[in-house]
Amino acid sequence: MLVALAVMYSAQQLLTPIFAPLSNDLNLTATQLGLVLTIASVAFTLASPLWGLALDAIGLRAVLIAGLVLCVAGLAGFAAAVTFGLDETLTPGLAFTFMLVFRSFLLSAGLAVLPVAALAVAGTVTVGEGERTRAVGLVGAAQGLSAVIGPPVGGALAVVSLMLPLYLAPVIALLLAVVVLLVFKPPVERPQQTVQTRPWELLPAFGVGFLMYLSFGLAQVVVALLVRERLEFTTSSFAVGGVLLVSALGLVMTQGVVVPLVKWPAARLMRTGAPIAMAGYAVLAVATSLWLAAVAFLVVAVGLGLAVSGFAAAASLGVGPKRQGLVAGLVNATYGLTFIIGPMLSTLLYDFEQVAPVIAAGVAAALACALSLVQLTPRVPQPVA
Secondary structure, X not given: OHHHHHHHHHHHHOOHHHHHHHHHHOOOOHHHHHHHHHHHHHHHHHHHHHHHHHHHHHOHHHHHHHHHXXXXXXXXXXXXXXXXXXXXXXXXXXXXXXXHHHHHXXXXXXXXXXXXXXXXXXXXXXXXXXXXXXXXXXXXXHHHHHHHHHHHHHHHHHHHOOHHHHHHHHHHHHHHHHHHHHHOOOOOOOOEOOOOOOHHHHHHHHHHHHHHHHHHHHHHHOHHXXXXXXXXXXXXXXXXXXXXXXXXXXXXXXXXXXXXXXXXXXXXXXXXXHHHHHHHHHHHHHOOOHHHHHHHXXXXXXXXXXHHHHHHHHHHHOOOHHHHHHHHHHHHHHHHHHHHHHHHHHHHHHHHOOOHXXXXXXXXXXXXXXXXXXXXXXXXXOEOO
């Protein structure tokens, strides 16, 4: 599941460096481009709990294959829409419509199945808090690894041709789907005691997750504007790429290495991560150089990685094996929801004051810190002898 998640998300991330240039070639307006991204976030968010319900009802293998088919169709359809739009086989309006259908709706809905499935597997093959936090940390690291691999590879391929990443992505997705179809077998569920945690007892953990993801979305959206206007860095695209790469590496290392090594309880991860992120936003708010902004984002990434791993683990530990799909879908939807709200709120705040989104991010992290102090430790399931 970790390999499938990393590969598919990396294939999708190949398109990141070429999306803006291709949009310009297709004469898309800023509003149209924003609509493509917004609908993608909405589709991802709405699909996540639906995949979770389906996973609990009909099983992992069927749901995983269905999601991969949507990914292949979305990437292939997007490539076709761009190709036929550029050679004017399709009118600009039709090309844009097909981009919405394939890139925004089908691909995003399909992508949602992979973290949901991976988190659900983590919840059924692990027993005990230490095992669970380690597993969900690795899921987050696999997802974050795609942001480290995909864009640089896509950028390198785009030097040869802008169309090369566009055509390679659906091929990778198709090969992955075939491999999964042929070799994937659902993991054996670990017997464990039934968990009696009531739904409302998980609300503080979901509040922490929402606020932490929201804080990162608020700051990440305006990093390009901050680098160009506050830090007066001329080659802003390279500077922004460097800052985001540092944060992605910090997130991957925290979730993939630190969380599994420390084996902290879910509550401790949240109570440690939120203040660390808050400190990072404080540094970012006063940063006057590029290196200081990069350090600030690295600190934020470490705090975010700890806190959201704790959130996902707490949610997973709060339900039994038969509801791991649903809770994984809700965790994934929480992530997606913040990237619908975050960009709009961030740009509105930036128009008011350049540093306002960063201050708002710090406030969100502070609220998450306060929520994490609520009794969050779930009734941890134990192995059945």
